[in-house]
Amino acid sequence: MERASPPPFRAARRRWLAGAGGLALAAALGGCQPPLPPLRIGSLVFPGYELLFLAREAGWLDPAQVRLIELRSNTDTLRALASGQLEGAQLTLDEVLLGRARGIRLRIVHVLDISDGADAVIARPGLRQPGQLRGRRIGVEDSAGGVILLDALLKAQRLRVEDVVKVPMTLDRSVEMLTSGAVDAVVTAEPWASRLEAQGAVRVFDSRAIPGRIVDVLALRAEVLAARAPAVQHLVDAHTRAWWLWGREPAPDQLPARLMAPRLQVPAAQVPALFRGLRLPARDEVRAMLAPDGQISRTAGELLALMAERGMPTSPWQWDDTVDARFVSAPWGPPA
Structure with missing residues (x-):
């Protein structure tokens, strides 16, 4: 006895299910992965x-x-x-x-x-020597980078951390803090160091003293x-x-x-x-x-x-x- 062919709608449904299964398998294998974000x-x-x-x-x-x-x-x-x-x-x-x-x-x-000089301690006009920073307010970012340069300056002048007043700031406020008189010096970097020097501030110490x-x-x-x-x-x-x-x-x-x-x-x-x-x-x-x-x-x-x-x-x-x-x-x- 011949086996009867399935009704047209059943054959179409089987084809759809087979295709859907293939798509699901492809997705599972990574063929339809969304792009990764940058x-x-x-x-x-x-x-x-x-x-x-x-x-x-x-x-x-x-x-x-x-x-x-x-x-x-x-x-x-x-x-x-x-x-x-x-x-x-x-x-x-x-x-x-x-x-x-x-x-x-x-x-x-x-x-x-x-x-090799891009990081610097810049002081207001009138403070031309690092030793003059004793007892002064120094703006410094509360990070290891600021600590490194300030520590090197203090050791070179045989000063202790307690001999200066540290004022927390972020680098982008270097110009504002020094020119407003909020601090006497800042531990900063380029491009702020050059901007301050152009306004008459003085470079008293920089990273050339601590190479590498x-x-x-x-x-x-x-x-x-x-x-x-x-x-x-x-x-x-x-x-x-x-x-x-x-x-x-x-x-x-x-x-x-x-x-x-x-x-x-x-x-x-x-x-x-x-x-x-x-x-x-x-x-x-x-x-x-x-x-x-x-x-x-x-x-x-x-x-x-x-x-x-x-x-x-x-x-x-x-x-x-x-x-x-x-x-x-x-x-x-x-x-x-």
Whole structure:
């Protein structure tokens, strides 16, 4: 006996069910995954952090993969990292150590710059010698970075912390705090240091006295590195391309200075001067710095000792849990 064919509507239903099952299987296998959101990278206005913004303006930073978030201070950046509002940030090495001590699992993937005068103690006119700061009010951000420079100045003058009056502030208030008379000096950085000097304030100490101690790095959450490696590689490569462009065209009338001037809030002609206090390492040098026995490990040990001495929270340095050098070890090429 021949088996009767199913009614047309039953055959159609079977075809629909088969198709739906295939779609469900494809979705389960990842064929219909929604696109991942861009990595949110925190940053404040600082010349050493500007190359990522230059990469964005040059079109080398894909907004679908990375979004740069501008904040007022690195204190705000650490808060945003702690609350899960950022996947990574441009920070000083000591701030990464502070964040890790507070439970944020940050890993360093790149070295951005080494301060060689960009961080400074700027005093009001009339205070021309660092020894004159005894008993004075000094504005300083409540972070490890401010502590490092102030501590170095005090030790050089054989002063104690109790010999000055620390006034909490954020870097972006440097000009306001000093010019208003709220403080006698500020622990600050570029571009605020140059603005204050242009108004007659005096540089009494800077990071040239502590070479290699203040280092800026790019750090991301450990879980992000595991889940979003291609986006992190894109981020590191974009920074390297911007470093290449700035080294190739550093003159004030060339494109990089013109692109960076609006964010740094200075004319393009003044942009190169803001970088004079920074050393921007090449990618090969960065790899050496991030090695287990490299400069980052040595500097981290010194910073942790200082932080502990000043009663700041610390956690032990573990290179394999704090550094991920694979992204600066990957090959890259200048843009075509």
